[in-house]
Amino acid sequence: xxxxxxxxxxxxxxxxxxxxxxxxxxxxxxxxxxxxxxxxxxxxxxxxxxxxxxxxxxxxxxxxxxxxxxxxxxxxxxxxxxxxxxxxxxxxxxxxxxxxxxxxxxxxxxxxxxxxxxxxxxxxxxxxxxxxxxxxxxxxxxxxx
Numbered sequence: 001x002x003x004x005x006x007x008x009x010x011x012x013x014x015x016x017x018x019x020x021x022x023x024x025x026x027x028x029x030x031x032x033x034x035x036x037x038x039x040x041x042x043x044x045x046x047x048x049x050x051x052x053x054x055x056x057x058x059x060x061x062x063x064x065x066x067x068x069x070x071x072x073x074x075x076x077x078x079x080x081x082x083x084x085x086x087x088x089x090x091x092x093x094x095x096x097x098x099x100x101x102x103x104x105x106x107x108x109x110x111x112x113x114x115x116x117x118x119x120x121x122x123x124x125x126x127x128x129x130x131x132x133x134x135x136x137x138x139x140x141x142x143x144x145x
Contacts, residue, residue: 012057025054033073044070045133059122059129 029050036043044066051062084093117125 012061021054025050028054029069033069036070036073045129045136048129059125060117063117063125 029047032043032046032050036047047066047069048059048062051057051065052059055062057065078094081093085091086093116128120128
């Protein structure tokens with residue numbers, strides 16, 4: 001962050017020159033995004049935290065970049081599998097029926113999340129993110145046991 005004493009504002013540094021921690025962050029995030037796409041999950045909770053650490057971004061900026069990264073990964077995954085066929089029956093490997101069920105709820109959740117991102121301060125968003133990730137981790141651990 002670069003802060004100006006005359007305007008009393010802090011802004012994120014320019015893209016160039018790239019620092020060592022940003023190069024390391026890009027490598028770590030690339031590997032994690034590849035693993036997330038291969039496993040079929042977005043990986044948003046981890047990516048937001050790593051964006052905040054490696055690139056020194058605020059919560060809201062990290063969340064926006066995270067959504068773009070997940071969207072790009074989903075589009076790439078779709079482009080790579082759109083022509084694949086199901087191994088056991090004469091159908092596509094993508095189940096479009098489940099997308100018809102899930103998409104309306106995903107869109108409603110996205111709209112609510114965008115409003116929360118606009119209205120709530122960064123500290124509250126971080127707290128809510130930690131609570132949600134904690135609950136999801138607990139459910140995942142209970143399911144694994």
